[in-house]
Amino acid sequence: MSEIWIYVENHFNRVDPSSLQLITKAKEIANGRQVTAVILEDHDQDFENTVKQYGPNQILLVKNDNLKNASDETITNVLVDLAQEQKPDTILFGATVTGRSLAPRIQGRLKTGLTADCLDLRFDDDLLVATKPSYGDNIMCEITCPKNKPQMATVRPNTFEAVVDGSSEPKINEVEVTVDVDPRVTVSDEQGSVSNTRSIGTAKRIIALGRGAQSESIIKKANELAGKIGAIVAVSRPLTDLPEFSHEQQIGQSGNTVAPDLIINLGISGAVQYVVGIQNAKTVVSVNTDPKAPIFDVSQYKYVGDAEAFLDGLIENV
Amino acid sequence: MKIIVCLKQVPETNNVKIDPVTHNLQRNGISGVINSFDVNAIEAALELKDRYGAEVVALTMGPPDYEKTLRLAMAMGANEGVLLSSRGFAGADTLATATVLAAAVNKIGGADLILFGRQAVDADTGQVGPLVAEKLDLPQYTYVSKLNLSSDGQIDAVRMLDGGTVRVNGDLPAVATVRSELNEPRYATPRNIKLSFKKDIVVYDEKDLDLDDSEIGQAGSPTIVTKVYTPTATPKVTETLEGSAKEAAQNLLTKLSEKSIL
Ligand SMILES: Cc1cc2nc3c(=O)[nH]c(=O)nc-3n(C[C@H](O)[C@H](O)[C@H](O)COP(=O)(O)OP(=O)(O)OC[C@H]3O[C@@H](n4cnc5c(N)ncnc54)[C@H](O)[C@@H]3O)c2cc1C
Numbered sequence: 001m002s003e004i005w006i007y008v009e010n011h012f013n014r015v016d017p018s019s020l021q022l023i024t025k026a027k028e029i030a031n032g033r034q035v036t037a038v039i040l041e042d043h044d045q046d047f048e049n050t051v052k053q054y055g056p057n058q059i060l061l062v063k064n065d066n067l068k069n070a071s072d073e074t075i076t077n078v079l080v081d082l083a084q085e086q087k088p089d090t091i092l093f094g095a096t097v098t099g100r101s102l103a104p105r106i107q108g109r110l111k112t113g114l115t116a117d118c119l120d121l122r123f124d125d126d127l128l129v130a131t132k133p134s135y136g137d138n139i140m141c142e143i144t145c146p147k148n149k150p151q152m153a154t155v156r157p158n159t160f161e162a163v164v165d166g167s168s169e170p171k172i173n174e175v176e177v178t179v180d181v182d183p184r185v186t187v188s189d190e191q192g193s194v195s196n197t198r199s200i201g202t203a204k205r206i207i208a209l210g211r212g213a214q215s216e217s218i219i220k221k222a223n224e225l226a227g228k229i230g231a232i233v234a235v236s237r238p239l240t241d242l243p244e245f246s247h248e249q250q251i252g253q254s255g256n257t258v259a260p261d262l263i264i265n266l267g268i269s270g271a272v273q274y275v276v277g278i279q280n281a282k283t284v285v286s287v288n289t290d291p292k293a294p295i296f297d298v299s300q301y302k303y304v305g306d307a308e309a310f311l312d313g314l315i316e317n318v
Numbered sequence: 319m320k321i322i323v324c325l326k327q328v329p330e331t332n333n334v335k336i337d338p339v340t341h342n343l344q345r346n347g348i349s350g351v352i353n354s355f356d357v358n359a360i361e362a363a364l365e366l367k368d369r370y371g372a373e374v375v376a377l378t379m380g381p382p383d384y385e386k387t388l389r390l391a392m393a394m395g396a397n398e399g400v401l402l403s404s405r406g407f408a409g410a411d412t413l414a415t416a417t418v419l420a421a422a423v424n425k426i427g428g429a430d431l432i433l434f435g436r437q438a439v440d441a442d443t444g445q446v447g448p449l450v451a452e453k454l455d456l457p458q459y460t461y462v463s464k465l466n467l468s469s470d471g472q473i474d475a476v477r478m479l480d481g482g483t484v485r486v487n488g489d490l491p492a493v494a495t496v497r498s499e500l501n502e503p504r505y506a507t508p509r510n511i512k513l514s515f516k517k518d519i520v521v522y523d524e525k526d527l528d529l530d531d532s533e534i535g536q537a538g539s540p541t542i543v544t545k546v547y548t549p550t551a552t553p554k555v556t557e558t559l560e561g562s563a564k565e566a567a568q569n570l571l572t573k574l575s576e577k578s579i580l
Pocket residue numbers: 209210211212213235236237238250251252253254255256266267268269270271272273274287288289290293305306307308354439
């Protein structure tokens with residue numbers, strides 16, 4: 001039976017949410033295909049317990065202590081061996097740093113096609129049709145790989161929702177493989193960033209600050225409001241130069257994609273590189289002194305005026 | 319020490335449109351500029367030049383006007399520019415691009431480090447670096463925010479992940495793709511700009527690289543673009559919050575709570 005494989009990525013002993021989102025999406029489009037979650041872990045880890053709640057048909061499990069801190073090269077060796085033996089029809093990865101690093105390496109060895117950073121997937125008969133944006137999301141392309149197998153794609157995180165599905169117990173297929181460790185590379189333990197515990201990628205409420213809202217007092221007030229409404233503070237790129245913020249809090253093309261229920265943009269102009277990062281936000285509120293600011297075009301609520309005064313109004317009345 | 323930096327030229331603006339009749343991208347009149355992330359790759363190479371006297375070769379595959387991007391790299395301080403240009407290379411996807419770049423690296427005689435930008439901003443794939451690493455059977459250090467080489471042939475890098483960092487080290491030669499967090503690129507100096515126009519640019523085509531027609535361009539590309547369209551943005555109805563900042567904030571809070579958003 002033809003199979004869709006999802007590579008299950010993990011960091012800091014947690015399954016990356018993008019992998020779970022892909023399991024749900026793959027089941028939706030599978031149309032009779034088997035959805036297989038591929039887990040590589042060491043003997044102390046049990047990611048299968050998380051993954052099985054999302055109801056893939058099968059879990060392909062490799063447990064081997066050489067997989068602790070494995071390099072891209074080592075993971076590629078294992079996944080390529082598995083793929084050459086079991087011949088999946090399609091392999092999907094989250095378009096995370098890890099997924100975007102592994103997938104092309106594997107693609108190169110399997111001599112097949114890979115579509116990056118997809119926003120949608122479907123099957124037309126046997127063909128995976130992957131929709132990907134180009135030119136900063138101004139243009140959409142549908143891309144297929146008609147002659148080579150497997151068909152591969154990386155999918156932008158937080159584009160689809162992960163849904164728990166307990167309707168059937170997945171079959172766990174544990175396989176013994178030799179893990180061919182690449183001796184040229186040594187990987188140390190991952191270091192979580194300070195904000196890692198509350199990542200903006202999965203936040204439900206976000207207060208985003210831009211160049212028009214970067215004074216110390218605004219930052220302090222934004223944090224105060226965030227504390228009151230259970231939000232997290234994020235920024236546009238220029239603010240990552242401030243000592244208070246880093247790339248971890250940056251939204252946009254070269255930062256993070258977010259999908260909150262509510263985002264309040266303060267002093268952000270709405271450059272296309274920023275806007276692509278908030279496309280999946282449900283309710284967008286923006287405050288800007290410039291009535292023509294492009295951010296208003298993608299907002300449900302707008303206020304033309306000073307960000308700090310508006311923030312004061314929110315803090316007083318919330 | 320020898321460093322090769324791979325560079326791409328991209329349209330100056332992302333505001334490309336689709337021709338309503340031919341459905342092709344209208345790129346006419348939009349001039350090309352160097353992919354911004356690749357400037358960080360040049361800077362990384364030049365820092366190694368400053369420190370170890372490394373020889374820096376700028377490499378690009380594209381039409382003849384990509385020469386402009388090689389000249390910029392030389393104006394910043396690269397020693398040489400190599401242009402891979404041929405009608406046969408047109409229509410390449412990332413795999414076919416990587417095939418040509420890897421062949422060119424071998425033709426140039428290899429390098430201790432091959433540098434790439436984290437991604438090209440036209441299609442944002444970031445695939446070409448890892449693909450070239452795979453084709454040359456070299457280790458890869460992707461998305462690096464810190465990079466150190468030692469004179470005894472070791473590389474030590476920090477990769478920036480989505481929620482943290484990880485240190486990776488090992489032997490050269492290697493491939494690295496760099497993030498903009500790695501460095502602040504320098505400007506071209508008048509002296510180097512002048513020098514850059516005195517240098518010859520080497521041009522290779524598929525025959526020079528000993529590549530088969532089936533490996534390059536469209537024929538060597540497993541992926542095909544079957545449809546290109548402008549996304550119809552679901553028009554958002556924008557409601558203006560009126561009054562003073564305080565009234566507007568109050569008004570917003572009421573609306574959000576009515577809709578159970580807050
Ligand atoms: C390759 C590339 C990748 C990029 N990636 C990203 C990315 O991932 N994320 C990102 O954010 N940017 C990115 N950028 C940068 C992007 O193009 C913009 O420069 C950036 O988003 C602008 O940030 P801003 O809106 O905060 O600042 P500005 O554009 O300077 O806007 C500030 C806004 O604040 C308003 N303002 C001023 N004073 C007040 C006040 N008192 N109250 C309310 N409003 C006020 C102004 O009217 C203005 O609209 C990228 C650029 C490139 C070339």
